[in-house]
Amino acid sequence: MNILITGGAGFIGSNLSLRLLEKGYQVTVLDNLLPQVHGENPEEESPLFQNILGKVNFIKGDVTKKSDWQKVLNNQDAIIHLAALTGTGQSMYQIDKYTDVNVSGTAKMLDVLVNESHQIKKVILASSRAVYGEGKYFHKDLGIVYPESRKLGDLENADFEVKSNMGEILTPLPTDESSSLHPISVYGITKQIQEQLVMSVCSSVNIDAVALRFQNVYGAGQSLQNPYTGILSIFSSQILNDENLNIFEDGEESRDFIYIDDAVEAIILSLENTDLNKEIFNIGTGISTTVLDVAKTLKKYYKKDIEINISGQFRIGDIRHNFAEISWAQKKLNFYPKISFEEGIRKFTTWVLKQKKGKINLNQSLNEMREKGLLK
Template identity: 55%
Template sequence: MKKNVLITGGAGFIGSNLALKLLENGCNVTVLDNLSPQIHGDDPELSPLYMSIKGKVRFIRGTVESREDWENSLIDIDTVVHLAAETGTGQSMYQIQRYSDVNIRASAIFLDLIANKEYNITKMIIASSRSIYGEGKYRCSEHGIVYPNARVDLDMDSGDFNVKCPICSVDVELLATDEESKIHPSSIYGVTKQVQEQMFMITGQSAGIPTVSLRFQNVYGAGQSLSNPYTGILSIFSTRIKNDNDINIFEDGLESRDFVYIDDVVDSIVLSISRDEANYQIFNVGSGVCTSVMTVANSLKNIYNSNSEIKISENYRIGDIRHNVADLELIKSKLGFVPKVDFATGLEKFTSWVNQQEVQADLYESSIAEMKAKGLYK
């Protein structure tokens, strides 16, 4: 697969792993990344993610918010994988302009270049998110398939965290969310990813550039930032445990996520680049299995042999969803994608890697204080 690939955010968790895989496949890789301290710390030379690709790729330290940096990055490129983004549901609810600038305006700069200048781009991959579905797909015993609205404070303040039918308000049954499900994000982050995805797909169609959108579920694995307190529940819990701090479980601990291992995510991107069947398609990328937050916390505590207490607080964050699990039938049928790493295996790989790392400062409490100050943590 001889390609000249630009990966924006290519020094990040997904991007660095993808860069290494593409290099193995004989590709020439260019990376545009701003080496954000939230991901890499104050000294990028100490960042395992950045150091894993340093000297192996054409690296441009810059920002997707700069037209000039985009122009420099696109020289001799035929494939663009756009991963650079601000991530994190909670933080997005009070850094609204920041998330809009990085996720929407920066995408507009790139797409404007594509629409108005001559490039040799033959494929674009946009990293979307399951967050665009909001609460996702459910079944009501009375009304069949429904797409519930965001949960309300009145219920959650009383300890009822269940998702309700938008018609009759009874509890509903979780279903796997497919790509045809209703798009109605419940966070600013989700809104920015929805707009970003639509901008890419529309521009790709109008410019005749095959475009693929990948709606990632909760990505985890060895190499994930252990210092970012805003996203990545396994990393956040691991850093808490390694600092001998207790784990605060939101809601009742039964909320669940579809955790997909980094190797499977990278495989989905490589398939999207190499297969014509992916062109102009939108795919869920996940494991197809939901795992509760309480299961995650207990598993990590046991693996690390920790004395940290697990406390169910019944606190909640505005913008959070209750559950998610992806329907993977489309990506299986079109691309032959099947997740190879189950959660138990992935957790073993992840925790083995964590045990080899220096213990990072635990910034979780400061992130919670920020949300409390904004009225987003209750």
Template identity: 55%
Template structure:
């Protein structure tokens, strides 16, 4: 399967722009379709957005949106592959901007597939960005029951400071890596839309002779991540708070954990998915296979910046948040030979060094919390 021309939707975003630059350096011809959302790129993005400026004049840029058929038709011409990143991405925000998330994430993907099925295009492969959020809570082992998948945690326990996931008729659970065969039970509208995107691509594409690949990304971070967006990216959110000298409010007891994967590793995994036939019609986790708790993240960032701010473990929580999730990488290692290269310590230092070169952004995080509080989703 010869792939030369690649369309990246959302290709001016954090992951998309990094992927675009790497593909260009490898000799691919890249087209980007992006609406330069102010939530990510700020005001006057074509003049001020570092992400957009990093790809400007290096790719064929189409200013447009995945919810517009004409924009899709323009972008799809002559493409050999699509990497579909364009999406609304805030887990918490998705719970009260439901229509927007469904429209962009699900309907935008449906529009793409509809055109591929009914039009005359040269696309041979579609890579879709899925997410660890489709799993909801990660995989656990119960002494009594074996592998279990806890459902959403309830206010009843969390109001009393008990934040760990529970499972009926089981004693304390042991967290393990979540593999691709794990139960899919998203706990946010964002997670539902990602599950839907993944399933649509992997269901429709093979019926028309197009290879589908889905990557379930864990928490991606690194230089270039939007420091303006208060709805997603905990490292960026904390960094902006620290740089403003503001206290960091750690939810729950600070022991909730995520798998933080560095941007270069994510780009490398994605390119393997584009280039390798072994990836066709498969789904893969992309992470580090290591769980890092949120309190550790905050303390390490403070240390890296050398700016002392209060770190408060508040016991606040957001309904729909999961407790733990980290990736089992057995499958992607076996099929694609992928192994993450950048440790959390190395990646965090690179990220912090980059943040130190950036203008300090306004801290809008409290606004996002106030929005959730007003909807009864923040306790």
């Protein structure tokens, strides 16, 4: 099969490309080599791009340009649509840009699929746990509840837990695929719209559609220069530069971290299962890990005597807890993540220590959010 991967030079995309090549697929990559991810000179600065250069059919292009979609679709059997702007914080002040890339870019893909000749049989969309917003919680009297965003006044008073309307602390539950969708960031909203567009349009033209709601994907190969790439890269940069860590909120906010190899395996399972259409799957581990535990684990593996400071700062648009219920992916995809968080961090830190030492310009991203009133 001939597979088109949009965003195929990125973290997930480059790892997926190499794995598909190993399995005998023909891979075409469409990627605009965004400087924020790949640097100004990708052939020299981007290990992600270097890993696939000369191995895949690489086409530099932009998903927001219909002409680029028309260039790459010929003779392709499936599309794995990874290209997107990511990062909840940045999405809250680059609204037009995120909407243009994530929503309009997907719309242009679908417009070409509906109106022009091709042989695409399946579209796999990389969605996000961000579509669940604050997620799913339990109340002792009300049962299952889907709370709205935390109140600004509570956050300013360092009262960070999610509460009911009566002010009672709620118990977080894993989100299953039938959980209420109520994204609270622009990024999350764009991913929900992407899902709806793909599911609706593909079914109308007899193309199988799958959406994978990824939790926090991490691992060897992720960008170590992008300040919006996630806390593992940010914390690693700070620790290795002997900087103390600044932990937002109280450090007890939690996420579900899934290693890159398991994320790639989920995509391949979705590609090779021929009995999928209009299916949505959570892709995570089902295990919740606090940000404070992440910091402590990284500090242990890097063997650095830095301090971990709980700052009480918070970002507008951030959620408190989210972890996945993955039983549907286990049943339908036979997806079982194999790499534990401890093993994944060991693999990640071992890889980081072999890379050229760099420094993420975190202050720039924080200052941008502060200027927009999004960092408190």
